[in-house]
Amino acid sequence: MKRHLLLLAVTIAMAGCAPSAPRNTGVYLLVDTSGTYNRQVHKAEQIILYALSRLQSSDSIAVACINTGSFTEKDIIAKTTFDDRPSTANKQKRAFASRVEKFVDQSTSAPYTDITGGLLQAIEFLNEKHTAHKTILILSDMKEDLAKGYVRNIPLDFRGFDVVALNVIKLRTDNFDPREYLARLDEWRAKVEKGGGHWRVINDIDRLDGLL
Amino acid sequence: MSMTSLLTFTPWPAVSAVILLILLVAALYLSRDTAHQAIHGAADVLSRGLRVASHSVIRAQERLAMRNRDVLLAAGREAKERIVEREFARVADTVRKDLAGYPDMHRRLSEAIQRIEQDQEKAVEVPPEAPGWAKAVKVVADLDARNAGAEILADIHKSMVKAHVAAMDDYRKASSQRHTLLRRMMPDWRLIQETLGRVSKAVESVITRSLAIDRHMEQYEAIVRGEDRAVSILSSSSIVYFFVSALVLAVATAGTAVNFTLIARPMAEMVGGTNFIGAYRTADIAALVIIMVEISMGLFLMESLRITRLFPVIGALTDKMRVRMMITTFAILLLMATIEAGLAYMREVLLSDELATSALLRGDNSDSLVNAHLWITTAAQMGMGFVLPFALVFVAIPLETFVHSLRTVVGLTGIAVLQVLALILRLLGNGCRHLGALAQRLYDLPLFVPLWIEGRMRVAAAQEVANAQEART
Numbered sequence: 001m002k003r004h005l006l007l008l009a010v011t012i013a014m015a016g017c018a019p020s021a022p023r024n025t026g027v028y029l030l031v032d033t034s035g036t037y038n039r040q041v042h043k044a045e046q047i048i049l050y051a052l053s054r055l056q057s058s059d060s061i062a063v064a065c066i067n068t069g070s071f072t073e074k075d076i077i078a079k080t081t082f083d084d085r086p087s088t089a090n091k092q093k094r095a096f097a098s099r100v101e102k103f104v105d106q107s108t109s110a111p112y113t114d115i116t117g118g119l120l121q122a123i124e125f126l127n128e129k130h131t132a133h134k135t136i137l138i139l140s141d142m143k144e145d146l147a148k149g150y151v152r153n154i155p156l157d158f159r160g161f162d163v164v165a166l167n168v169i170k171l172r173t174d175n176f177d178p179r180e181y182l183a184r185l186d187e188w189r190a191k192v193e194k195g196g197g198h199w200r201v202i203n204d205i206d207r208l209d210g211l212l
Numbered sequence: 213m214s215m216t217s218l219l220t221f222t223p224w225p226a227v228s229a230v231i232l233l234i235l236l237v238a239a240l241y242l243s244r245d246t247a248h249q250a251i252h253g254a255a256d257v258l259s260r261g262l263r264v265a266s267h268s269v270i271r272a273q274e275r276l277a278m279r280n281r282d283v284l285l286a287a288g289r290e291a292k293e294r295i296v297e298r299e300f301a302r303v304a305d306t307v308r309k310d311l312a313g314y315p316d317m318h319r320r321l322s323e324a325i326q327r328i329e330q331d332q333e334k335a336v337e338v339p340p341e342a343p344g345w346a347k348a349v350k351v352v353a354d355l356d357a358r359n360a361g362a363e364i365l366a367d368i369h370k371s372m373v374k375a376h377v378a379a380m381d382d383y384r385k386a387s388s389q390r391h392t393l394l395r396r397m398m399p400d401w402r403l404i405q406e407t408l409g410r411v412s413k414a415v416e417s418v419i420t421r422s423l424a425i426d427r428h429m430e431q432y433e434a435i436v437r438g439e440d441r442a443v444s445i446l447s448s449s450s451i452v453y454f455f456v457s458a459l460v461l462a463v464a465t466a467g468t469a470v471n472f473t474l475i476a477r478p479m480a481e482m483v484g485g486t487n488f489i490g491a492y493r494t495a496d497i498a499a500l501v502i503i504m505v506e507i508s509m510g511l512f513l514m515e516s517l518r519i520t521r522l523f524p525v526i527g528a529l530t531d532k533m534r535v536r537m538m539i540t541t542f543a544i545l546l547l548m549a550t551i552e553a554g555l556a557y558m559r560e561v562l563l564s565d566e567l568a569t570s571a572l573l574r575g576d577n578s579d580s581l582v583n584a585h586l587w588i589t590t591a592a593q594m595g596m597g598f599v600l601p602f603a604l605v606f607v608a609i610p611l612e613t614f615v616h617s618l619r620t621v622v623g624l625t626g627i628a629v630l631q632v633l634a635l636i637l638r639l640l641g642n643g644c645r646h647l648g649a650l651a652q653r654l655y656d657l658p659l660f661v662p663l664w665i666e667g668r669m670r671v672a673a674a675q676e677v678a679n680a681q682e683a684r685t
Binding site for chain 2: 084
């Protein structure tokens with residue numbers, strides 16, 4: 001009996017002292033700067049500020065732009081992991097908001113749109129952070145336009161990821177044939193879900209409740 | 213085999229049904245005694261089992277009641293001992309305070325009385341009377357007038373008047389002296405009166421205390437004798453104490469929650485805001501630990517002051533050690549209260565920072581609107597942070613009462629539950645017995661035809677036997 005009690009006590013103590021599972025969140029925002037979508041970049045600031053207000057200590061956030069070749073760290077505009085202490089995390093948030101504001105003011109248009117490369121970079125970044133919840137936000141029209149020589153027909157591993165396409169605007173051609181727009185979204189949905197992820201589309205960025 | 217197929221063993225289903233019914237009734241009739249025995253046996257077993265269980269529960273309830281009674285009496289005895297001890301301490305205080313100066317008071321009283329006696333002795337000294345001239349005057353008056361008695365009488369009269377004046381002067385002086393002496397006695401009388409008044413008050417106080425002690429001793433003796441009335445009084449008191457202490461503890465818990473809110477957020481700055489132990493944030497646990505340590509220190513302080521008696525070890529410490537413990541626990545409490553005040557201030561600073569960041573992220577530029585009266589809430593939070601640890605010290609008193617009364621209340625609840633359980637078991641036992649009888653009657657219901665025939669046959673047989681006996685006689 002005593003042995004059983006001792007065993008129970010040791011088990012409870014070990015369970016109590018064991019490192020708990022991560023509870024933090026990782027957010028990676030891809031901002032499309034190609035072509036006409038560059039005009040929508042100012043909406044990225046609104047989304048980032050919303051994300052910053054929702055994130056807590058130990059959470060991670062990165063903002064990268066989608067341009068001709070996006071599978072590179074050079075396209076990451078700002079990234080940070082918030083400190084454990086709330087006061088330091090607040091300072092980091094203010095600094096991050098300031099960097100994003102600067103980017104929005106100085107953003108230039110890119111000739112091509114490498115969404116897959118950006119997604120690959122996002123997956124790599126968030127996997128390295130080992131966050132409990134991983135969310136990739138894509139502010140784009142979701143029309144991929146690769147430059148010659150870029151190979152992107154590779155399978156993506158979206159297991160444990162939430163992929164949210166934001167403000168997916170309709171192109172001029174979509175107005176002629178809406179099927180193109182729907183087919184484009186379906187194609188991305190299939191790609192994400194095939195990779196084990198969860199896909200969502202939010203076009204009204206004034207209603208971001210429940211995004212994070 | 214379905215019902216339809218059963219009804220097809222003759223070409224006519226109705227006939228088949230009747231035959232089946234007759235067979236069934238016959239089978240039931242033949243197995244009636246066995247079935248009745250089985251039903252009766254089953255009901256009896258269940259009934260007896262439930263009654264045995266009911267008896268066991270009643271015995272358990274009696275044991276629990278006995279134990280509860282012992283606990284109540286022990287608690288009551290202890291409480292009365294404490295009260296009597298306190299009354300004796302009060303009597304001792306009264307005696308020490310009022311009667312400690314008795315030798316001095318006695319000396320002063322003796323001196324005052326001695327002075328009064330001396331003054332009285334002096335006061336009773338009667339002034340000298342005028343010389344006794346009366347007889348001489350009479351002798352002279354009886355003399356012949358021609359012997360010049362008149363002149364002598366005139367001289368005597370003169371001398372007498374003179375002596376009378378002198379005597380009156382002496383008398384007045386003596387009276388004046390007596391009055392002076394009597395006046396001098398007044399302060400002594402007052403002193404004696406006051407002193408005796410004080411003594412009377414002290415004695416009355418001691419008498420009152422002794423009456424209270426007598427009353428408590430009577431109650432104590434009743435408890436020691438284990439009288440039912442004493443148990444009843446103790447039981448009702450215990451329930452009242454339980455609810456009152458529970459109420460106070462609920463208030464203290466609310467105070468603890470407020471205290472926790474004050475320090476949980478700034479604790480995140482110290483131990484990190486995202487560390488978890490199990491399912492709980494480390495910062496929350498740290499804040500709770502601080503509050504628990506404060507409450508523990510409060511308990512130890514109260515124990516050191518001998519206000520509560522939850523830990524006999526502390527109560528049994530030497531006075532010197534207790535005083536040291538008192539000082540140590542108070543110092544720790546003071547330190548904790550200061551830390552809490554600091555954390556409460558930090559909370560306000562963090563809140564302001566967080567609000568400013570939120571405003572920035574919302575794009576709200578109204579951060580320039582600074583509340584000029586913010587210092588009031590900051591000061592209030594700091595004050596609460598400092599005062600609450602000391603307020604929580606007094607949790608020890610209701611906690612002790614709660615712990616002591618809990619045993620009795622749990623015992624009383626257990627007794628009530630066991631009583632209800634015993635009643636239910638008894639009812640179920642009786643119910644089983646009656647259900648068995650009912651089941652036997654229900655079994656006989658479809659057998660009314662054979663039973664009626666059996667009854668008729670039995671009557672006929674009895675009639676036959678009676679006729680045969682009559683024929684023999």
